[in-house]
Amino acid sequence: MASQDDFRRQVEALRPYLMRFASLQLRDAAAAEDAVQEALVAALAGESSFAGRANLRTWLTGILKHKIVDAIRRQSREPVLAPGADDEGVEFEELFTERGHWDERPAGWGDPDGALEQQQFWRALEMCLERLPERTARVFMMREHMGFATGEICKELGVTPTHCWVLLYRARMTLRECLQQTWFGKQ
Amino acid sequence: MKLLTCKETTRLVSQGLDRELEFGERVALRVHFAICLGCRRAGRQMAFLRRAVRALSEPRQQGS
Numbered sequence: 001m002a003s004q005d006d007f008r009r010q011v012e013a014l015r016p017y018l019m020r021f022a023s024l025q026l027r028d029a030a031a032a033e034d035a036v037q038e039a040l041v042a043a044l045a046g047e048s049s050f051a052g053r054a055n056l057r058t059w060l061t062g063i064l065k066h067k068i069v070d071a072i073r074r075q076s077r078e079p080v081l082a083p084g085a086d087d088e089g090v091e092f093e094e095l096f097t098e099r100g101h102w103d104e105r106p107a108g109w110g111d112p113d114g115a116l117e118q119q120q121f122w123r124a125l126e127m128c129l130e131r132l133p134e135r136t137a138r139v140f141m142m143r144e145h146m147g148f149a150t151g152e153i154c155k156e157l158g159v160t161p162t163h164c165w166v167l168l169y170r171a172r173m174t175l176r177e178c179l180q181q182t183w184f185g186k187q
Numbered sequence: 188m189k190l191l192t193c194k195e196t197t198r199l200v201s202q203g204l205d206r207e208l209e210f211g212e213r214v215a216l217r218v219h220f221a222i223c224l225g226c227r228r229a230g231r232q233m234a235f236l237r238r239a240v241r242a243l244s245e246p247r248q249q250g251s
Contacts (some may be wrong), residue, residue, distance in 0.1 A: 021244040022251060092194070100192025105225035112235045125239055131206075143205065144240040150205040169201040172233045179236075 007047055011040060016056055018064050024126075025068050025141045026075070027134075039064040067148055069156060072138065076157060077120045092173055106176070109184045121183060128178035133172055138165055141173035191219045193226050201228045204237060 014034065022032035042063050043050070050059050089127045115121040129137060135157075135162050154164045191199065199212055203250045208216070220227050 001226055017246055024244055038230045056246040102193045102225040106228045108228050109232055116239060144237055145243060165202050166212050168197055168205055172236055173197065175236055176232050
C-alpha cells in the first residue's frame with residue numbers, strides 16, 4: 001500500500017534527528033542506535049495510533065524517550081554509575097569567597113540568544129556537556145533535553161530530590177563557567 | 188528575613204528551574220537580585236542554558 005510506504009519513508013527520514021536526540025542523552029553510539037531502532041520498530045508497528053496526529057516528529061520523539069529511559073535503566077545497573085561515582089564534587093569554593101559572595105562577578109553575556117544561530121556555538125556547548133561527569137550529565141540532560149520533571153528523574157535513577165537538585169546545580173554552574181571560557185568570554 | 192549569599196542565591200535560582208519556590212524564597216531572591224548584578228547575570232545565564240539545551244537536537248542547527 002502506497003500510504004504505508006509513505007509512512008515508512010517519513011519515519012526513516014527522521015532517523016538522523018532521532019539518533020542525535022538519543023546520542024545526546026546516552027553518550028554511547030551503540031546504545032543510542034539500539035534505542036532508535038527499538039523506537040522505529042515500535043512506531044512502524046503502531047502506525048494506527050499515529051493516525052490523525054499533527055506532528056510525526058513529536059510522536060516519534062515521545063516513543064524514543066521511553067526507549068531511552070529503558071536504556072538508562074539498563075545502564076544504571078552497570079557499576080560505572082554506582083552511587084557516588086561523581087559525588088565528591090566541586091562545590092564551587094573557588095567561585096565564591098568564604099562569606100559566600102562572588103570572588104569574581106560573572107561577566108554579562110549580552111544577548112546570548114544570538115549565539116543559537118551560530119554553528120560553532122553548538123559545538124562549544126556540546127564540548128562543555130561532554131566534560132560533565134557522567135551522572136551529572138545524565139540528570140541534567142534528562143531534565144533539560146528530554147524535559148522530564150525532577151520527580152520522575154529521581155524515581156528513575158533512585159536518588160533523592162535534594163541530590164537531584166545538587167547535581168542539576170553543579171551541571172548549570174559548570175556549564176556556565178565552561179561557556180564563559182570557551183565562548184562568551186571570547187566573543 | 189535572612190539575607191542570601193551569592194552562593195545560596197545561585198543554588199536557589201537553579202532549584203527554581205526544577206521546583207516551585209516558596210513565597211519566602213522568591214522574596215529573598217528578589218531582594219538579593221536588587222543589589223547583586225552578578226547573581227542577576229548568573230540567573231539569566233542558567234535560563235539561557237535551558238533554552239539552548241532544549242534546542243540542541245533541533246535540525247535547523249545542522250544546516251547552514
